[in-house]
Amino acid sequence: MTKVYILHENDEWTKPLMAALEELNVPHEGWHLDEGIVPLDETPPEGIFYNRMSASSHSRGHRYAPELTDALINWLESHGRKVFNNLRALQLEVSKVAQYEALKKFDILVPRxxxxxxxxxxxxxxxxxxxxxxxxxxxxxxxxxxxxxxxxxxxxxxxxxxxxxxxxxxxxxxxxYIDAPDSTITRCEFVGGKFLYAVKVDTSEGFELCPAEACEIGDQFCPTDGSDRSEVKNETRPKFEIIDNFSSPLIEKYEKFLAANGITFAGIEQITDSQGRTYTYDVNTNTNYNPQAEDAAGIHGMKEVAKFLKRQLETSLV
The missing domain is CATH 3.30.1490 (Dna Ligase; domain 1)
Structure with missing residues (x-):
């Protein structure tokens, strides 16, 4: 049976996508890649493949999951299977050096x-x-x-x-070190290589630079379930807030960068200093979404991802 295959190593992060695919009646299967086999002498199953491998897999005991995913995608692509967030996307996921050098090619400012x-x-x-x-x-x-x-x-x-x-x-x-006067960063979300929305992240509770990364330090805040476990809380604004009618000249550059690097789904993080200079410092190809912010704005990233995958699966069957 032709279906959507999700390549990943974290069941909790994948549950919202599975639920969205179920709601749309899209046949799907998760491949948990903490360990496994790549049968190079066999033919992969028919279907489309979505790579959600994470650079932080080793922090969950899955040290070689990215390497296994690399071997798997090589196998899939050699047989002509369509992989969303392909081998090049995986290379950027696991190397910030590679990210920065790729971003520079599109005249996107990154921190020194x-x-x-x-x-x-x-x-x-x-x-x-x-x-x-x-x-x-x-x-x-x-x-x-x-x-x-x-x-x-x-x-x-x-x-x-x-x-x-x-x-x-x-x-x-x-x-x-980039000092943002308002103690926030902005994360731009992309589905199907196109801009979906931007979310403002409050970093005032002692976090240094990284937004979605920093908000997980010490498990104080989990962006996937909306639970805040920190003792110090900013009561004046939400931790995550989707920005209405967000506009930036960087969006067009980001979309060109994504298209050139085989990235279909991503969250790209930026920070603006006191001089108004905006730096891009992280590309997350294993993007997650904050449910509370999405409910407030009436837009849901995983549902959009599921809709995109459904369309791609239907196209592959024609």
Missing amino acids: TTAAVGNKSLMKAAENFSTPFITKHNRAGKGLGVHRFDHIDALKSAVKTNDIEASVDGIMLLQQ
């Missing part, structure tokens, strides 16, 4: 960033870096490795005491 392997290299790079700066992991998600430093001596002390956790791929990033 240096990649380093090894603590000595990290500290040497920091000697030529303006403060404040942050560290972050190249393969990240969930705010992994994000720390702010106001002086290089603070970084040296953190390295000496092993307070900076190593990146799973060995590559640590030094990045320009």
Whole structure:
């Protein structure tokens, strides 16, 4: 039976999509890729495939899930199967270095960033870096490795005491710290490669730079279920809020970037400093949506994803 196959490693993140597909009577099947087999001498099943692999899979005990997904997509694409968020999209998901270099090709401003392997290299790079700066992991998600430093001596002390956790791929990033005056970032959501909506994320509760990543630090806020478990709360505005009639010259650039890199579904995160400069610092090809913000705005990302997949499946049957 021809169906939609969802490639993933997190059942909780996939449940909303499964429910939306069920509602639309779309035949589907989830492939949980924490471990498994890729039968290279066999032919893949008929259908379309949606890659939702996450760069943070190792934080859930699924260290080699991206590598397995890489092998799987190679197999699928070699047999002509349509994969949404294809092999190139997966490459960008697991490497912020690759993201930044790809974004630059479309004249999209990114924060100044240096990649380093090894603590000595990290500290040497920091000697030529303006403060404040942050560290972050190249393969990240969930705010992994994000720390702010106001002086290089603070970084040296953190390295000496092993307070900076190593990146799973060995590559640590030094990045320009962007100070947003209103303590918010904006995440632009795309479905089918086209802009869907933008959501404002409140980062006032002590988070450094990353929006959807930072809001998961310490499990204080889960964007997928809307539950706030932090002790300190900002009562003046919601954590996530969809922006009415959002407009930006970056949208057209983002759409061209997505099309050129095989990305069908994504959340792209940006931050604006006190001088009005907007920096793009993260591309999430395994995007999730906040249900409370969506209910308030009357728009639902996963339902739009399901509708897109339904249309694509029907087209493949013609």
